[in-house]
Amino acid sequence: MQDTFRHQGLRKRLVQELRDLGIKDAKVLQAIEKIPRHFFIEGTFEEDAYENKPFSIGRGQTISNPFTVAYQTELLEVKANDKILEIGTGSGYQAAVLAELQADVFTIERHQPLHHKAKKMFDFFEYQNIQTFYGDGFKGLPNHAPFDKIIITAAAPEIPKILLTQLKINGIMVVPLGDGETQEMLKITRLDKNEFEKETFSTFTFVPMLKGIVD
Numbered sequence: 001m002q003d004t005f006r007h008q009g010l011r012k013r014l015v016q017e018l019r020d021l022g023i024k025d026a027k028v029l030q031a032i033e034k035i036p037r038h039f040f041i042e043g044t045f046e047e048d049a050y051e052n053k054p055f056s057i058g059r060g061q062t063i064s065n066p067f068t069v070a071y072q073t074e075l076l077e078v079k080a081n082d083k084i085l086e087i088g089t090g091s092g093y094q095a096a097v098l099a100e101l102q103a104d105v106f107t108i109e110r111h112q113p114l115h116h117k118a119k120k121m122f123d124f125f126e127y128q129n130i131q132t133f134y135g136d137g138f139k140g141l142p143n144h145a146p147f148d149k150i151i152i153t154a155a156a157p158e159i160p161k162i163l164l165t166q167l168k169i170n171g172i173m174v175v176p177l178g179d180g181e182t183q184e185m186l187k188i189t190r191l192d193k194n195e196f197e198k199e200t201f202s203t204f205t206f207v208p209m210l211k212g213i214v215d
Contacts, residue, residue: 001124003036010050011037014066017052023070027078031100032066040091040121059111059214061207063091064153068204075174075187075201076149078103085144085166087137087209088153092118095130098151105130106144108137110213138211140166147171154209155183164188164196176206 015033023029038049040063049055054062064072072094078084080102086095089109095118098105107130109115115134122130133141137152138160145166152163152175159177167173167190176183185201 001036001039003039007036007038007046007050008033010047014050014052018067018070021052021067023067023074025070025074027101028070028073028097031073031097032070034100035093035096037063037066037093039124040093040096057091057114059114061088061090061111061114063093064206069094069097071185071202071204072151072153072174073097073101075185076151076172078149082148083146084149084151085141085147085163086151086153087140087163089115089118089132090153092121094151094153095122096125096127099125099127099130103129103149106133106141106147107131108133108135108141110134110136110210112213112215134213136212137209138162142166149173150175152176152209153206155179155206156209159186159188164190169193176204179208181205 011033015029038046041049041055052065054065078101082103084103086107089107095105095107119132140163146168150173155176157179171190173188175186177186182203187199189197
């Protein structure tokens with residue numbers, strides 16, 4: 001795998017496109033400019049990897065378009081050393097963005113082949129701040145809770161209550177909610193043990209969040 005000057009130029013162009021679309025967080029844009037997205041995508045032309053569009057990664061899953069990744073990450077308000085739970089590792093690209101923001105990432109994937117593949121990618125990049133788990137995202141990681149932030153990268157039919165209990169007070173969850181063709185992006189802030197503030201943002205399209213694990 002190579003990351004050439006041409007790839008780096010394509011990323012600069014992509015970052016400018018994301019700015020034009022309204023992404024303002026400089027650190028998020030820097031992370032996207034640094035990470036070679038074409039490493040996370042197979043079976044496509046490398047230049048296509050820097051178009052603002054999703055790609056299939058197998059198992060009926062996709063790598064989200066860069067704008068969606070940037071949008072969710074910006075809503076998450078990531079700070080260095082934040083402990084973040086990601087539901088849906090997928091290709092590993094979103095987790096890599098969080099890792100570049102110096103968060104401690106705990107990421108769950110229900111498809112075992114995708115889990116193994118992403119883990120190899122994290123090892124390749126030598127990320128020391130990503131821990132991978134093969135499991136059911138609906139259950140979260142109670143043994144590692146609570147988390148400062150939780151990000152769900154699949155369309156949740158409802159807000160998973162178990163995951164809300166794994167969020168710290170003043171913690172933030174970002175989740176695309178809905179079981180139709182499009183979902184509303186929600187930002188949920190835990191105000192105290194039983195009270196949550198919900199904010200609704202733009203609509204997006206995600207693959208559905210499903211229960212259980214798949215070999």
